[in-house]
Amino acid sequence: MDVFPYLVAGWVFLVGCYGLATSRNLIHAVGCLSVCQAGTYVLLLTVGYRDGATAPVFSDLKPGSRPVVDPVVQALTLTDVVVGATVTALLLALVVQISKRHGTVDPDELSELRG
Amino acid sequence: MSRRVRLWLLAVGGAGLATLFVAAALDLPAFGGDRHPYGDRAVHASLARHTANVIASVNFDQRAFDTLGEMTILFAAVVGCVILLRQTRDEHRGRPAPETVARPVRRHALLLLPVALLTGLYVIAHGQLSPGGGFQGGVVAATSLHLLYLGADYRALERVRPVGLYETGDAIATSAYVVTGLAGLIGGTAFLANTVLPYGTFNTLSSGGTVPLLNAAVGMEVACAVVVLLARFLDQAVEIEEGNGK
Secondary structure (H helix, E strand, O other), X not given: OXXXXXXXHHHHHHHHHHHHHHOOOHHHHHHHHHHHXXXXXXXXXXXXXXXXXXXXXXXXXXXXOOOEOOHHHHHHHHHHHHHHHHHHHHHHHHHHHHHHHHOOOOHHHHOOOOO | OOHHHHHHHHHHHHHHHHHHHHHHHHHOOOOEOOOOHHHHHHHHHHHHOOOOEHHHHHHHHHOHHHHHHHHHHHHHHHHHHHHHOOOOOOEEEOOOOOOOOOHHHHHHHHHHHHHHHHHHXXXXXXXXXXXXXXXXXXXXXXXXXOHHHHHOXXXXXXXXXXXXXHHHXXXXXXXXXXXXXXXXXXXXOOOOOOOOOOOOOOOOOOOOOOHHHHHHHHHHHHHHHHHXXXXXXXXXXXXXXXXXXX
């Protein structure tokens, strides 16, 4: 049971990869990339978890009175959530342009070059 | 590459990755264990610098240079979106007709707008004390403006949202982060080192040295970035029409 949370992270990542490879719609592919990213969040938070611990915020907690979860991985996850959202927006903007120029969002139909 | 070959390749690669990952996970420290050397040191450093929220301390003090990199990615992504979603030569702008909004929706949106905006600013301001900070508060503040789009209509939203101003704000906030970092150099230490300002009293708004300043810069950048992004996508959906009647 101890490795189960780690395995969930790997599973979420692989499901995202499967979606990326089999996708027939670029918007769907961008969504799958976000799923892959979510897998890494699960892994990070799993690494930082500690039994019986609370959030690493000491505004109403006496330092040393309780164990806290690992703040380093939480900080990594937090920054990446916002950065990931804007990068997703950039990819979706690319999809909008592709759809305008080529009239399709199916990656299999985008094989030929056009000037 | 045909679909069949691609699927086979994916199956082989995925199986390989899964095997390696499981092998690695079996060797990791047990889930929920008590050994977190980096976490313990981060908590210690954060308390030494009077920052109650250890995550804010990690982001804006111990790993401030890393956050500068992430801000740059965020800024670059927004610039990319603005360029990709601009109006091209064969498109023209239509005036969107006002839609009727159901009464309860309008009432709740307009009531909640100031509350949501204040909550966003509160979360940014208390980033070094309580859960939250520039990243989360910025998103809340930016989305609160868009309640106006739900409650009234697109033109009302455009009036409170001069996009050019928010684009400038985005750039200013990014620069403010770098300038705060340079202050460390002028003060005789390292770039982004938290030694310029006094650490203040623990658990008050002014505690943490430069953490609240960097936090505010990030809050402003994220808020402006989200407003600009949503504005560009809404433009595409509501205003811009293609020239050849598609």
